[in-house]
Amino acid sequence: VVDYTAEEGYYRVDNSSLPSLFNGDFKEALKESFQRIKYGGVTPTAQKVYYINLQEIKGIKFGTPNPLNYFDNFYNSELFLRAFGTYSIKITDPLLFFMEAIPRNKDRVNIEDINEQYLAEFLEALQAALNQMSADGIRISHVPSKSRELSKYMADILDEDWRRMRGMEIQAVGIASISYDDESRELINMRNKGAMLGDPSVREGYVQGSIARGLEAAGSNEGGSATAFMGMGIGMQGAGNFMGAASQANQRQMELEQAQNTQNTQKNHWFCTNCGAKNFGNFCSECGTKRPSANVCTKCGYKPSGKTPNFCPECGSKF
Incomplete structure (x- = not known):
């Protein structure tokens, strides 16, 4: 040169x-x-x-031939995924890039011509970046939307080596799609279903749906509905007790949650300072007066337990 x-x-x-x-x-x-x-x-x-492009070179495609492991704290499990997307680089030292990365037997070189030799290093850094995102508590389903954080992780891992050895650095990394292997997908579906059944109303619907499907299957039996229902009745003597107990437990939990919500609502009531009406919302249902920001004396800090008086009984200040 x-x-x-x-x-x-x-x-x-x-x-x-x-x-x-x-x-x-x-x-x-x-x-x-x-x-x-x-x-x-x-x-x-x-x-x-030779002319070397010093602008950001975008749209370099990558894909993981083998699944990468990712520990998800939300599922508390080791999941395996495949990722596909694009990344971009920028040449920071054209002389070093020409000496170390450009073949001497070609008059024109595109980034795709030399990308294969650096893809292994990129995927190794991608695995390290995903491990760092996992350690930071990022859910696996949120990884595609965290392209800025992923670019930062990749830059921290690769930039020093690539800048020193080849005169280029990572600019941006974007993941277009993430797919899971069969075991990880089955685990995610199972955990999501378990979380959904944590809601008593959903559990009750699941119990009633199971009973309805059993009755429907019995009615469509070719041997006759009477025989089917007799067999079903014998079988449900044991299962029915469990279904009934599960349904009663769901009903009790829903009633308890409703009572707690009602109790919390009752605690949040207030009395209108204009007409004295008892209210639960942000405005008085009788005269439309806005709920005061704090039912407390601004001078001495007195908090009335019942209806708000016109004057503070402790210091005489007007509420």
């Missing part, structure tokens, strides 16, 4: 130093001709001009 420049403008190649018959260098010109014959008619001292 003789010289380089990053400035815009026109440049002229000056070959005045080459030997020529017109300036009296007969011996040197003859020697140059013999050298060209030896090299197939091409001067052995030829120089080439």
Whole structure:
């Protein structure tokens, strides 16, 4: 490499130093001709001009051929995923990039031509970045929307080595899609179903739906509905007790939650300072007066337990 420049403008190649018959260098010109014959008619001292793109190179595709492990704190399990997306790089040192990354036998090189040799390093850094995101408590389903954080993790891992060895660095990483292996997908569905059944109203619907499906299956029996219902009755003597107990437990939990919600609502009541009506919302249901921000004396801090008086009984200040 003789010289380089990053400035815009026109440049002229000056070959005045080459030997020529017109300036009296007969011996040197003859020697140059013999050298060209030896090299197939091409001067052995030829120089080439290379243009290197210093802008952000976007749209470089990547994919994980094998599943990557990711520990999800929400599911408290080790999951395995495949990720597909794109990333972008920027050349920070064109001379180092030319010397270390560009093949010498090509006149034109696209990033796809040399991406394969760096893909293994990129995927290794991707695994390390995903491990860091897992340690930070990011759910696996939120990874595609965390492209900025992922880019930062990847830059922290790769930039120092790539900048020092090849004169380039990571600019952005975007994951287009994430897919799970069969075991991870089954585990996620099972945990989601278990979380859904934690709601007593959902559990009650599941119990009633199971009973309805059993009755429907019995009615469609080819041997006759009477025989089917007799068999079903015998079977449900044991299962019915369990279903009934489960349904009663669901009803009790729903009633308890409703009572707690009602109790919390009763605790949040207030009395209108204009008409004295008892209210639960943000405005009085009788006169429309807005609920006061704090039912407390601003001077001495007295809090009335019942209806708000017009004057504070402790210091006499007006409420």
